[in-house]
Amino acid sequence: MTFVDPDGVRRAKMWLLHRSKExxxxxxxxxxxxxxxxxxxxxxxxxxxxxxxFLTYIDDPAPWEENSIxxxxxxxxxxxxxxxxxxxxxxxxxxxxxxxxxxxxSRPEAEAESPNCRVVEHREDGIVISGVKAVGTGSAxxxxxxxxxxxxxxxxxxxxxYLVLPVNAPGVSIVSREAASREGLSTAxxxxxxxxxxxxxxxxxxxxxxxxxxxxxxGNPEHAMYYxxxxxxxxxxxxxxxxxxxxxxxxxxxxxxxxGSGLLKIPATAARIADIIRFRETIRAFNVAADETGFTTPGxxxxxxNILLDFGRAFYQQHAKDIIHELVDLSGRSAIIQPxxxxxxxxxxxxxxxxxxxxxxxxRLKVFRIVRDMFLSDWGDRGRMFDQFNGTPLNTIRMxxxxxxxxxxxxxxxxxxxxxxxxxxxxxxxxxxxxIAAYAKAQDAATR
Numbered sequence: 001m002t003f004v005d006p007d008g009v010r011r012a013k014m015w016l017l018h019r020s021k022e023x024x025x026x027x028x029x030x031x032x033x034x035x036x037x038x039x040x041x042x043x044x045x046x047x048x049x050x051x052x053x054f055l056t057y058i059d060d061p062a063p064w065e066e067n068s069i070x071x072x073x074x075x076x077x078x079x080x081x082x083x084x085x086x087x088x089x090x091x092x093x094x095x096x097x098x099x100x101x102x103x104x105x106s107r108p109e110a111e112a113e114s115p116n117c118r119v120v121e122h123r124e125d126g127i128v129i130s131g132v133k134a135v136g137t138g139s140a141x142x143x144x145x146x147x148x149x150x151x152x153x154x155x156x157x158x159x160x161x162y163l164v165l166p167v168n169a170p171g172v173s174i175v176s177r178e179a180a181s182r183e184g185l186s187t188a189x190x191x192x193x194x195x196x197x198x199x200x201x202x203x204x205x206x207x208x209x210x211x212x213x214x215x216x217x218x219g220n221p222e223h224a225m226y227y228x229x230x231x232x233x234x235x236x237x238x239x240x241x242x243x244x245x246x247x248x249x250x251x252x253x254x255x256x257x258x259x260g261s262g263l264l265k266i267p268a269t270a271a272r273i274a275d276i277i278r279f280r281e282t283i284r285a286f287n288v289a290a291d292e293t294g295f296t297t298p299g300x301x302x303x304x305x306n307i308l309l310d311f312g313r314a315f316y317q318q319h320a321k322d323i324i325h326e327l328v329d330l331s332g333r334s335a336i337i338q339p340x341x342x343x344x345x346x347x348x349x350x351x352x353x354x355x356x357x358x359x360x361x362x363x364r365l366k367v368f369r370i371v372r373d374m375f376l377s378d379w380g381d382r383g384r385m386f387d388q389f390n391g392t393p394l395n396t397i398r399m400x401x402x403x404x405x406x407x408x409x410x411x412x413x414x415x416x417x418x419x420x421x422x423x424x425x426x427x428x429x430x431x432x433x434x435x436i437a438a439y440a441k442a443q444d445a446a447t448r
Contacts, residue, residue, distance in 0.1 A: 001013060001030055001033065003016050003026070005088075011088065011091075012030075012048070012091070013026060013027055013030040013048075014027075014030065014047065014048035014051050014052065015051075015087075015088045016030075017055070017058070017059075017301055018301060018302050019300055019301060019302060020302050021291065021292075021294060021302050023302065024291060024294065024302045024303075024304065025291065028241055028287075028291070030048065031048060031049070031238050031241045031242075032241050032244070032245055034046055034048055035241065035242050035245045036245055038195075039195055039198070040192060040195070040249065041242050041245040041246035041249060042192065042195075042246075042374075042379075042380075042383045043195075043198045044137070044198070044239065044242060044383075044386055044387075044390070045095065045137040045138045045198060046138075046198075047093035047142075048238070049235055049238045049239075050093055050094055050095045050096060050138070050142065050146075051087065051092070051093065051094055052234035052235055052237075052238055053094075053096055053146060053231045053232065053234060053235055054083075054084055054087065054094065054146075055234045055301065056228075056230045056231045056233070056234065057080045057084065057216065057231070058080060058081065058084040058299070059297050059298070059299035059300075059301050060297065060298045060299045061076075061077035061078075061080040061081055061216075062077050063223075063227060064076055064077060064080060064162065064216045064217040064227075065077040065217070067217065067220050067222075067223040067227065068217050068218045068219055068220060068223075069157065069218075069219040069220045070157055070218065070219040071122065071218045071219055073217070073218065075212075075213075076215060076216055076217060079212075079213050079214065079215060079216055080216050082213070083164060083214070090143075092143045092144055093141070093142045093143050093144075094142060094143065094144040094145065094146050094164060095136060095137070095138055095139045095141075095142035095144075095145055095146070095167075096136070096145075096146045096148065096235075097133040097136045097139065097145045097146065097147050097148075097203050098133065098146075098147070098148040098149055098150055099133060099134050099135040099136075099150060100114065100116040100117070100132070100133065100134055100149065100150070100152075100159070101114060101115055101116060101132055101134040102134070108153055108154035109154060110154070111152060111153070111154035111155050111156065111159070112154065112156045115131050115132045116131050116132065116159050117129055117130070117131035117132060117133055117147065117159065117161070117205050118130065118131050118156075118158040118159045118161075119158045119159075119161060119218065119219075120158075120207070123209075125211060125212055126209055126210050126211040126212045126214075126215070127161075127209075127210050127212075127215065127218070128207050128208065128209050128210070129147070129161065129205050129207075129208050129210060130205055130206060130207050130208070131159075131204075131205055132202060132203065132204055132205070133147065133202065133203040133205075134202055135200060135201075135202065135390065136174075136200065136201050136202070136203050137198060137199070137200050137201070137386070137390060138198045138199060139167060139174050139199075139201050139203060140167070140174050140176060140199060140201060141198070141199070142167050143166070143167060144164050144165065144166055144167060145164065145165055145166075145167055145172075145203070146162075146163075146164050147161060147162070147163050147164070147165065147205075148161070148162045148228060148231065149161065149162075149224050149228075150392075151221060151224040151225040151228075155221050155224065156221070157219040157220065157221055158219070160217070160218065160219055160220055160221055160223070160224045161215075161217070161218055161219075162215075162216040162217040162218075162228065163210050163214055163215045163216055163217075164214050164216075165208065165210055165214060169208055169209075170208065170209075171205060171206040171207050171208035171209075172203065172204070172205060172206075172208055173203070173204040173206065174201050174202075174203055174204075175201055175202045175203075175204065176199050176200070176201040177199070177200050177201065179197045179199065180193070180197050180377075180378045180379040180381075180382045181193050181194070181195070181196050181197040181379055186341060188341040189338075189340060189341055189369060190369070190373055190377075191366070191369055191370060191373065192370060192373035192374060192379065192380075193373050193377060193379045197379065197382075200382075200386070200390075229306075230306075232392070233303070233304075233306045233309070236306075236309055236310060236313055236392070237290065237304050237306075237309050239313060239387075240283070240286060240287050240290070240309045240312050240313055240316075241287060243283050243312070243313070243316045243387075244280075244283050244284050244287055247279060247280035247283045247284075247316075247323075248280055249374075250276060250279075250280065250323060250324070250327055250374075251276050251277045251279075251280040253327060253367060253370060253371055254273045254276045254277070254326070254327050254330060255273060255277075256367045257327070257330050257331050257367060257368075257371070258270065258273050258330065259357065259358075260356045260357055260358050260364040260367060261330075261332075261356050261357060262356065262357040263330065269330070272326055272330065273330070275323075275326065276323055276326055276327065279319060279320075279323045282315065283312060283315070283316055286308055286309065286311060286312025286315065287309070287312060289305070289308045289312075290304040290305045290306075290308040290309040290312065291304050291305075293305040293308060310397050313392075313397055314394055314397045314398065316387070317387070317388060317393075317394045317397070318394065320384075320387065321384075324375050324384070327371060327375070328371065328375055328376065331368055331371050334354070334364075334365070334368045335368050335371045335372050335375075335376055336372060336376055338365060338368060338369065338372065339365075344361075344362060410425060410426050
């Protein structure tokens with residue numbers, strides 16, 4: 001869980017700048033261990049994941065300064081370097097706040113009219129921002145916020161900002177949703193819900209002053225469209241690792257349900273459970289493939305293949321609902337009709353009623369209680385919705401990954417088909433998508 005940095009200081013592995021595949025895999029085991037220990041794969045924005053966004057910043061700080069417009073950006077790259085040093089030294093938890101409120105998407109001008117967070121004043125020593133970030137996770141538990149943007153058509157330059165500020169800065173208000181967990185839950189009856197809730201929230205900025213030394217980039221919608229995808233590659237890699245942990249839990253529960261009910265001995269039902277295991281192994285395969293086909297970034301870090309990890313996340317989002325339905329269906333009524341823990345002491349027949357193919361009905365009920373908390377509760381539904389949207393919705397994953405692949409009819413992906421068909425490449429004919437892919441790829445890696 002730790003390493004010794006170049007200065008001889010032992011630190012958590014979230015601060016490791018991995019230069020090889022072996023070091024990347026060390027970081028992966030670190031993420032995976034935390035997911036298993038805290039939240040059992042349902043807490044997606046622990047500090048190690050939040051802070052992973054800064055790997056892109058520190059890997060190559062210069063483009064953030066060079067591509068800022070409408071402001072003297074001198075020193076923005078050094079701001080990144082200094083803040084990274086502070087994060088490491090103080091072991092900070094810096095939570096991202098990047099998602100803007102929804103607008104009328106049929107009108108491009110709606111972005112400019114929205115309450116999105118924007119720069120409202122430039123000063124010699126910094127800027128003032130006001131507006132809203134619609135979704136953050138765990139912000140109330142963080143030390144600092146990283147405010148950024150997801151690019152959208154029509155986004156004006158005053159909304160494009162990448163900066164950091166303390167959570168308790170004057171003018172910052174965090175409005176959290178209702179908690180899905182509650183105090184005093186029985187750990188016996190709600191083994192997952194009783195772990196707590198990482199809390200999602202909205203963040204309101206009311207004329208918040210940001211000192212110049214905390215600003216990384218300002219003003220360039222084109223830069224926001226292409227470059228900062230790379231921030232979230234690390235977060236999305238961590239999501240894919242978490243999906244591997246979660247699908248392992250789902251597959252293990254399916255086997256326990258099948259064994260306790262005697263369903264594993266029925267070929268038709270055993271085949272359904274095999275499908276759940278296959279889903280888990282497919283998610284793991286995407287993760288392994290992304291790691292194995294990684295590359296070295298311009299700053300010298302080893303990075304997993306962002307295209308494959310995004311395809312893996314898309315595969316999870318497409319199929320998880322069906323796999324969850326299978327597990328709940330296999331569990332039957334026992335997933336929801338459950339006696340309280342003390343009822344076993346009052347009515348001895350309950351232990352026999354729940355035992356199924358096992359000797360102890362209490363053990364079998366423990367399995368169903370996990371299934372209930374995961375998929376038949378507000379707590380579990382929040383986790384499902386988080387997986388569906390906060391890691392970017394499926395359509396957004398499709399759009400972003402297609403922007404970063406050779407997704408055009410005159411590029412390398414069609415070379416073999418053109419050879420077979422006898423159709424030559426058209427010299428000088430590059431689509432907009434080809435140009436975007438070339439730009440993003442150049443930022444990702446010097447060599448693939």
